[in-house]
Amino acid sequence: MKDLIKINDVEKYYGRGINITKAVNRVNFSVDKGEFTAIMGASGSGKTTLLNMIATIDKVSTGHIYYDNTDITEMNDDEISDFRKENLGFVFQDFNLLDTLTIEENIILAMTLSKKRKSEIKNKIDEISLRLGIDKIRDKFPYEVSGGQKQRCACARAIVNEPKLILADEPTGALDSKSARMLLETFEIMNKELGATILMVTHDVISASYCKRILFLRDGEIFYELIRGEKSRREFLVEILDVLSISGGDISNV
Ligand code: ADP
Ligand code: MG
Numbered sequence: 001m002k003d004l005i006k007i008n009d010v011e012k013y014y015g016r017g018i019n020i021t022k023a024v025n026r027v028n029f030s031v032d033k034g035e036f037t038a039i040m041g042a043s044g045s046g047k048t049t050l051l052n053m054i055a056t057i058d059k060v061s062t063g064h065i066y067y068d069n070t071d072i073t074e075m076n077d078d079e080i081s082d083f084r085k086e087n088l089g090f091v092f093q094d095f096n097l098l099d100t101l102t103i104e105e106n107i108i109l110a111m112t113l114s115k116k117r118k119s120e121i122k123n124k125i126d127e128i129s130l131r132l133g134i135d136k137i138r139d140k141f142p143y144e145v146s147g148g149q150k151q152r153c154a155c156a157r158a159i160v161n162e163p164k165l166i167l168a169d170e171p172t173g174a175l176d177s178k179s180a181r182m183l184l185e186t187f188e189i190m191n192k193e194l195g196a197t198i199l200m201v202t203h204d205v206i207s208a209s210y211c212k213r214i215l216f217l218r219d220g221e222i223f224y225e226l227i228r229g230e231k232s233r234r235e236f237l238v239e240i241l242d243v244l245s246i247s248g249g250d251i252s253n254v
Contacts, residue, residue, distance in 0.1 A: 003030035003066075004164060004197055005054065010063035012049050012220075023049040025220035027063075031165070036191040036198045038208040040240075041217035047201040048169055050217070054199065055088060055167050056080045067164065089158030089196075091168040095150045097142045103153045104129075104138040110157045128156045131193065132186055148179025155186050159196055166190070168200040172207050184210040205244070209237040216243060223247065 012024040024046045031037055041047050052058035054065060056072055064073050072083060090096075097106045104125060111121045129135040132152045137145050142153075151171065158166050168187075172180035184207060190196040191212075200211065208214050210233065216224040224243050228236045 002032065004033045004035075004068065005031045005199075006064075006066040007054065008064040008066065010050070010053060010065060011061050012046070012053060012058070013061045022220050024053070027217075027220070027222055029215055029222060029225075031197065031199060033164075033197055034191070034195060036187065036210075036212045037200070038211040038214045039199070039201045039217055040205075040208045040214050041203065043203060045217045046220035047203070047217055049220075051167055051169050051199070051201045055090065056084050087164040089161065089163035089166040091151070091154050091158050091166065091171045093170045093173040095142070095147075095154045095174075097150055097153060097157075099142050102139050102141055103134060103145065103149075106142070106153060107157045107160055111160050116161075124160055125156075128160055128194075131189060132156050133182075146179065147175050148182050151175060151179065151183050152186050155183070155190065159190055159194060164197065166196050166198045168198065170202055170204075171200065172202070172204060180204075180207070205237060205240050208240055209233050214240065216247070218247070 007027055007029050010024060010027045011022065014021045014023055027050060039047050039050060049058065053060050060073050064071050066072070067083075067087060072080065075083060098109070101109065107125055107129070108121060111124065116124075126135075129138055132155060134149060134152050134156060137149055142150055145153075172183055175183060187198055187200070188210060191198055200207070202208055212228045214226045215222050216226075224247065226236070226239055226243060231239070
């Protein structure tokens with residue numbers, strides 16, 4: 001199996017009997033190493049539920065999720081927690097930085113958890129903070145920097161251990177449009193230059209247009225897929241809008 005992740009007939013239900021909600025319905029897809037994929041859909045379409053199952057934060061109701069050849073839906077809680085630490089990086093909407101630590105210390109924290117050597121940690125942080133444009137604010141505290149800078153710090157923290165997969169749930173949700181654009185360009189750098197595999201959930205057309213592939217989710221089901229190929233971001237944006245309009249997805253809500 002060459003896929004990094006394989007999602008196999010995954011479903012998630014909430015409630016029971018006549019009150020059952022199918023938040024995720026028979027979802028199948030794979031992600032290869034080095035892909036930058038968006039899962040796009042309106043509010044309530046099941047994006048967070050799906051991402052949390054892939055992130056091992058939530059359990060599937062039925063189906064299987066494989067990383068390389070390992071079925072994470074068969075793991076016990078200890079195995080899951082080790083797996084998550086070793087293989088996944090997260091970027092959350094609300095940054096999740098510790099206020100009492102500097103930007104650099106926030107990044108180091110992620111690395112010391114994985115028991116790396118001191119010199120190795122320093123070199124890695126030098127490299128990543130330069131690439132992500134946060135080298136000048138390393139000694140500042142989160143409250144001293146902008147939302148966009150905080151989010152790039154969160155990206156550095158997510159990538160510093162070279163996880164197999166970076167997961168992001170509406171990472172631009174708390175940012176103004178300029179900071180959002182910088183974050184998406186940061187994701188592009190992480191993907192193109194640092195080789196990161198990224199899976200991002202978003203309801204935002206602009207955010208999705210930065211990705212190489214988009215899976216469209218509606219009522220918990222994937223109903224369409226777009227591949228960017230050689231298209232410019234603007235051409236891809238038009239294509240995304242076409243999918244949303246012909247699918248009856250009302251854009252105002254997407
Ligand atoms: P999105 O992230 O696309 O906005 P969610 O995955 O949060 O969508 O939600 C998908 C559906 O599942 C919604 O109908 C939501 O109300 C329902 N849902 C999500 N979490 C829970 C929960 N813990 N209990 C019950 N229903 C839930
Ligand atoms: Mg959500």
